[in-house]
Amino acid sequence: MYCRYFFAPLFIAVPTSAISATLIYVGFLMCKEIKNIDFTNMKEAIPSFLILLLIPLTYNIASGIGIGITFYVIMSLLYNFFRKEYVSVSPIIIVLSCVFVLKLLLSS
Numbered sequence: 001m002y003c004r005y006f007f008a009p010l011f012i013a014v015p016t017s018a019i020s021a022t023l024i025y026v027g028f029l030m031c032k033e034i035k036n037i038d039f040t041n042m043k044e045a046i047p048s049f050l051i052l053l054l055i056p057l058t059y060n061i062a063s064g065i066g067i068g069i070t071f072y073v074i075m076s077l078l079y080n081f082f083r084k085e086y087v088s089v090s091p092i093i094i095v096l097s098c099v100f101v102l103k104l105l106l107s108s
Contacts, residue, residue: 043079043087047072066100073097 034052039045047068055064076089 043072043075046075063104066097066104069093070097070100 037044037048039048050071051064051068053064054067055061058064073089073094076087079085079087
């Protein structure tokens with residue numbers, strides 16, 4: 001808990017130009033993975049598109065990914081309801097989605 005006082009000067013010493021270059025590089029790495037998304041499967045395409053759209057619009061990676069995970073759970077539940085086929089969703093993803101929705105509701 002108190003280790004943040006030790007590491008704070010190290011993080012402050014890093015210039016913003018180095019941080020921004022790293023973030024741009026990570027952005028390019030994320031863009032390379034777009035080709036692996038199956039856009040013919042709407043259950044995966046809509047949450048992926050929302051993640052790609054909302055990360056830059058909200059200026060927050062966690063919010064974009066959280067909304068994408070939430071919509072993935074919603075799309076999976078709708079797919080199960082309308083297609084009458086069972087699509088398994090990991091319980092961890094469901095819990096993560098619920099935690100994000102709670103965070104979103106409590107922060108506003």
